[in-house]
Amino acid sequence: MRDPVQGRYPVTYGEVELLRDLDRPDGWMLVMNGVAQSYVDLADPTYLDFDYVRLMAEVIGCLPEGPLDAVHIGGGACTLPRYLAAARPGSRHIVIEPDAELVRLVREQLRLKSVPRLKVRVLDGRAAAAGLDDASADLVVLDAFSGAVMPAELATTEYLAEMRRILRPGGTLLINVADGKGLPFARRLLATVLGAFRHVLLLAEPGILRGRRFGNLIVAASPAELPVGAVTRRAAGGLTQARCLYGRELTNFVAGAAPIRDGEPVVSPVPPPGLFD
Structure with missing residues (x-):
């Protein structure tokens, strides 16, 4: 099996860069349009480099034992499907990723074919949801970004009703959202989630939770x-x-x-200049 080749690659929605981790011989960072999007260790898929992915894994670790039927809205390098395939053998994955060239690159360079029971659908999150069966998923992971911003159309009352439809009665939805000072977008997203689900919690580092710095929060x-x-x-x-x-x-x-509704103007959070330098 050949090693990935470090470099820049054109994809459907811009350009990605593959960077080798100098501290971990099998660690690779996927950077898209200047924003670090995914990290995978090809030899150890249980190694999670990004803080927000670790928080998602902490929640998953508290769910009932055994394999999961999972839907991942937003693919990137498929960090969590790889993790679940190792941590919960037998799990099945549907990955939704609209960038066909990115999917091709991850298959060729980052050994996506080695992940068992994984299917990729090249669709956007809204179109893909309509094609998923009722009560078909134990876990839905909503981690879709355009640059450093969660698309507002994936944070609406109407879309979260689709997520509720797809989940089984005991299923769990995980959402990664990024926000900054005052957390206005995160608060509106939480209001939307609370309208669709009876049980909700929020995880974040204290500095982010207080709105002191831009960062990721997990719902x-x-x-x-x-x-x-x-x-x-x-x-x-x-x-x-x-x-x-x-x-x-x-x-x-x-x-x-x-709550956020379809068609409403929403001011999406913008990271401060130099955050990703």
Whole structure:
């Protein structure tokens, strides 16, 4: 099996760069249009480099044991499908990724074909959701970005109703959202999620949660009760050391923010200049 080739590659929606990790011989970073998008260790898929991916893994680690039927909205280098294939053998994955050339590159350079029980559908998140069966997924991971911004059309009441439809009664939705000062977009997203799901929690590093710096926040939602105590302990004791908000604290965090609906103008968060230098 040949090694990946470091360099720049044109893809459907811009350009990506493959960078070798000098500290890990099998570690590779996928950078798209100047923004670090994915990290994979081809020899150890359980190694997770990005803080927000570790937080997602902490939530997944608190779910009932056994393989999962997972849908991943946003593919990149498929870090979480690789992780789940190793951590929960027998899991099945549908990956939604609109960039056909990116999918081809990841297949050729980053050994995507070695991930068992994985199917990729080259569609955007809205179109793909309509083709997924009711109550077909134990886990839906919504981690789709245009540059450093989550597309607003994937944060609406209408789209989250589709996510609710796809999940099984005990299933879990994980959302990665990035925001900055004051967290206005994250608050509106949380208001939208709370309108679709009975049980919701929010994870983030304290500095990000206070809106002091731009960064990633993880939302977990389910029709069924979430393992809040276990998630709180794992998040606080992990490498990322995140806080967990739920219940009244989460209600106070949302603080009257309005849900996002299809067709509404939404100001998407913009990272500060130099953040990704």
